[in-house]
Amino acid sequence: MIGLLVGLLVLGLESSGLLERYSLQTLDLLFQKALPSRPGAGDIVLIEVDQASLDFYQSQGLTWPWPRQMYAPIIDYCWQAGATAIIFDILFTEGSSYGQEDDLRLAQSLDRAANGFLPLFFTRNPRKDNGLPPEGLQNQGLSVAGQPPGEDPGYQSVMLPVPPLRAAAAGLGNVEARPDSDGVYRRLTLLVPFQGRWWPQLAMAAYLHHYRVKSLAWQPRGLQLESTAPTKTRGTHFSEIIPLLPDGGLLLKYRPGARPYRRYVAANVIQSYVQSQAGEQPIHPLSDFSQKWVLVGLTAPGLYDLKATPLSPIYPGVAIQATLLDNLLNRDFLVPLPRVGAILLTLGISLTAALTVLWVPALWLTLLSLIGYLALIMTLAVLLFVTGVWLDAVPPLVAVVFAFGVSAAYSYSTEGRQKRVIRRTFAHYMSDTLIQDLLKNPDKLRLGGERREMTIFFSDLAGFTSLSEGLSPEELVSLLNEYLTQMTDIILARGGIIDKYEGDAIMAFWGAPLSQPDHAARACLAALEQQRQLSKLRSEWQSRGLPQFSARMGINTGEVVVGNLGSNTRFDFTVIGDAVNLASRLEGANKSYDSGILISETTAVQAEGQVELRELDLLAVKGRATPVRVYEVLAPKGQLEAVMVQVRELFAQGLALYRQQRWTEAQALFQQVLELCPLDGPAQKFLARCQTLVGQNLGPDWDGVFRLTTK
Template identity: 35%
Template sequence: MKKPVRERAWPLALALFTAVTCTVLYLSSPDFLDLLELKTYDLRLRARGPIPTSELVSIVAIDERSLEEIGRWPWTRSLMADLVKRLDSYDPLGVGYDISFFDPEDNPAQAELLRLAQNAQTLGLLPNPNLLPYIKERLQNSSPDLALAEALASSRDPQILGYYFNLSQDLAPGEHTLDRAERYPAVKVVGGGQPPEVLPIPRATKARTNIRPLAEVAYSQAYFNIIPDRDGTIRRYPLAIGHGNENYLPLAAALAALTDPKAMPALEVASFGVVRSGLGKLSVPTDEHGQMILHYRGPEKTIPHVPAWKILRGEANPDLLRGRYLLVGVTAPAVFDLRVTPFGVAYPGIEIQATALDNMLRGDFMLRPSWAPMFDIAALWVLCLVCGIFLWRLKAAWSILGVLVTGGGFVLANLYLFETRLFWLNLVYPLLALTGSYLILTVYRFMFADRQKRAIRQAFSKYLDPHVVEDVVSDPEKLRLGGVKLELTVLFSDIRGFTTISEGLSPDDLVKLLNEYLTEMTDIVMHNRGLLDKYMGDAVMAVYGAPKHYPEHAEMACRTALEMMARLKELNEIWKPAGWPCLDIGVGINTGSMVAGNMGSQNRFDYTVMGDHVNLGSRLEGLNKVYGTNVIVSEFTRRSIQDKYRIRSLDLVKVKGKDQPVEIFELLAPADSPCPLGYVDRYEEGVADYRKGEFQKAQSIFREIGNEHPGDTVVRLYLERLDHLLANPPESWDGVFTFTTK
């Protein structure tokens, strides 16, 4: 029968409400959700793993080993000049320096020599008055800064120095404006009709640049600023920073522009902001703020590192230097030029520059297309509608599975586009929409659609086991009187000598003792997924395999029995200080076909089990008194548990009211535990001889065991029987012992 239109319309309306809410959230971009999306970008990169590079970029790494071999940082300008010359010998395509030369190098020896010369002239010790100016000139010409400048000037390959933009308004000592524009290539603006100073790109009013002797001879200079996202992670690379009326290039872009040195770098803009950056022959897509999304190649050293010390000593691999763009920077942790990236929290800053350059040269840019926002919104609407039209109708378990499959399918599609098309599409908001709509519809179903189930649960939970209640809720037909025949296992336990114990305790202590005992035993039954059928005074009856079926129901019952015995031993120790008696229990377990269901009248009924196998389980519990054992299982239970527990055969018996004999066993321990009876194999030989009628052999074996283990009551029982059988040989023998009482 179809549901009323109103009942069918509400879920769709709630799904649409969720979609509208998530759309508003998407457009307002709350920080915590945006940060979560950024983290999913990191996860997607790490899940993808390392990818090939362009093989056109290498890093000249001033690493920890270089500092150990050459000397502490900063190195002298003379040493840097040597490095420049050695790099030039490999004929690279260009060299960029993620290193600053903001101040002249201090030379205490030269300063002291000049001071002495000045003092000598003052004292009249210099024979020629022109000698002091000559000394000054020679000292200036021997400056290490000039040595580095000479190396840069004589280089056959473009040498691009890095400088730093201060994006704050405060001018720090040593910072100044860019007054040598010819060495700081600007970026022209194409399209958009916007003046450069109003573009939505990072802007700076101050810069800290290299000293004049170096700046004047370098091929060009470019900033090495890297701007982190709000969580401190570097995911983007700024392709332009505004200063005054001009926009300037970063270090990686300046190297990429060498592909066509005659072409002026350009920013293509539209009404909403920057679209792309043109660098020589290269075109780099950007966001509206002129930033390129970094497509990381992998963890640290995915782009080749060539240690600087090897270059200075002529031991470097020339294949990693010749015909490549080289980026020189410090990677030693002690220098603290380490950044947080999707691949780690201590990623060398120079490798971020190298990653940006490699992206530009290879052309495999991570993209956030202009249509991405519309796609994100459409995706969240579709997921909400799928939930509101289809998934909410399914049963709880199937609806959860449906949500997981739908969400998982969306994630896989997103990852496919991420890895194959390099599209960064939003994961968080569509999944939030799917989860939100599912939760809202689940609440709706709980409050309105599932009222009948709640009514059943409330009505029957007071006198039916929770397992039964949930089974009935899922299938109300089980409320009808009657039952079904099932293969189940039943467990009976009883306190031995309880009448005597009760006579020795006060009523309060007796109630406390019994309550504590039954609570502990019941918890064990429930823990092993058994159904507590009923209490019968001090006795407990439990069923395994109904109303919820478990194929391993016999194993569950055996595990319960052993845990009962172990816990009772602990309880007896706990009760000793109170003067309470030690309890001992017997447990009987049987497996077989039983009728399970609601039994009783139309007005009063209970879920229970009935049948011959139930009665046999009760009889087995009572036999523990005869054999002096604690846990007896039938041959049917033995067959079900196979070899998962250690047992020993007790007897072949006919219990009262039964014509067919049943073999019974004592449950000893789990199969993976040591056997508490080391002589069980010898014991089984005696039982086998007893059943074959070889009484003398059986008696000999049992006497041997009895002498070594006088406390074994089963062995004593067999010896008593054998004495009687040898004195009164039976006319016929089938090995069966018949009990005439319960």
């Protein structure tokens, strides 16, 4: 929903025009960077009235504006060369200041060439004298079938070439063009309406004339051209559609590079004509203009025909007409991505970006995804642009950034708040690694429980109450905190969760809220590490004159109910069940064996590959009729000392004899254990039992179970 709303918002911003500036700048960047630098059409050449030409003739006493007959040699020379068309991007809307003969001299050259084209200029300001009666102008315009796109520009008048030139020209074309909102010329309107007829752009007028196009029609996809007259390059018939923007304009496909078209200095072309007439070697041979589309224009800075384009802030206006002609001749157009496609892309990328933020938990992955989406859009824009399709990358780019920002804010205020609660709740009794995993799966903490096999751990300090009576409250708290801190660190490091503290007792568990297949082994290894660390603490406490404590630990694996148990306003993440009670009873049962770590058979079976064990007894704890086989955890797997290996073997033999009621033989084996390890608590306890039972026959019904009557 967030992604969709953001996408619609961005599309609204686009429709309002607020993104237009950035879209146009992105288009310019594509022109400058995406297209390979290559020359334009080789059959298009420019003859420029540049600063060098002005300076050359000024040095001979000829100032600007030149006499019109100065352009006649250019026309004559190109005509002699066999130029395809001669297109003047220079307005001749007023009579020559050198007199009518000057206009007639230029008109003679135009008439002889029969392929010269002159510009006209439409304005939105009414004029009393537009140079031509309306009925005369109507006869020269084009008829176009179909419904035209865009709006009527509202032209009120037209500035035409003077009558002699107008009559001699092969055709007239519009050079009025309006830049985009930032002053850059990126598009041209191919046909404009005036007095019931349609008038083409100057370069297009020459194109239509050359290919003898007589049928034009507006189509949904653009402007359709048809010709049945034979041409040298396109056969006896051709039909094509020029893709247009919704407003009827053509998006120009500029050629990158400083000089995409071959350019000639006007003064040199004039001199070439004079030299050829005198039989001299011309500066530019006639072959330079053979079969060429020749465009003549003003490029000197002071002549005010320089415009801003995507490629340069100073670009000759005549080169814009050359670009249009190039696009037409090569049918190489730049087409905007269809509106439906652009909308779907913006909405789709916005929705995908929002889902990424909400689904990807890691911040660095989210940022990497953001960069990836931005790069993907720009790569797609470049690839499409090279093939002639303009994808306006700004709306999808903005949509991605907005979607990431809004989704991140939403996530922080909702899921983020939930994660902060989780971290605050579990920080003191769960490792940071587990918390991170839990943050990825917060649903595991919903109120209520689930049945799951887990391993439960209980520990208690033996004789803590009596031994601590000589300590002040401050000393007692300090000692207890020191002990609990170090034991807790070990449990958390092994992936356990602290359920609760009760004085010096610790309850912890493994296997929830996240699955841990090796939960039994984790608990046993954590217990061993705690015993080793407690041994170090005892040495420290002894040096400080503090009491010495030992710890009893009980571990059981079984099915329990785990989850957030409590009310809607106050709950704890804990475990309940018979397996929990048995773990607690096993912790207390250590007193009956003088052992340190007592575990159940279910725990032993699952942890056997990770720890060294010694079977101790069949035990029925208080409140539980069913006996359980119990084991003592001795060491991590493979780390049992050699003497303890012997102790375990002798003890196992003695236990087997004990269960056969062979008390005396069992007693001898337990005695051997004590000779190897005098402080072995289980051997001492079983030796005492055997001494009590010597001479007794408990009968065949004796099950060998040791039943506890206390906790």
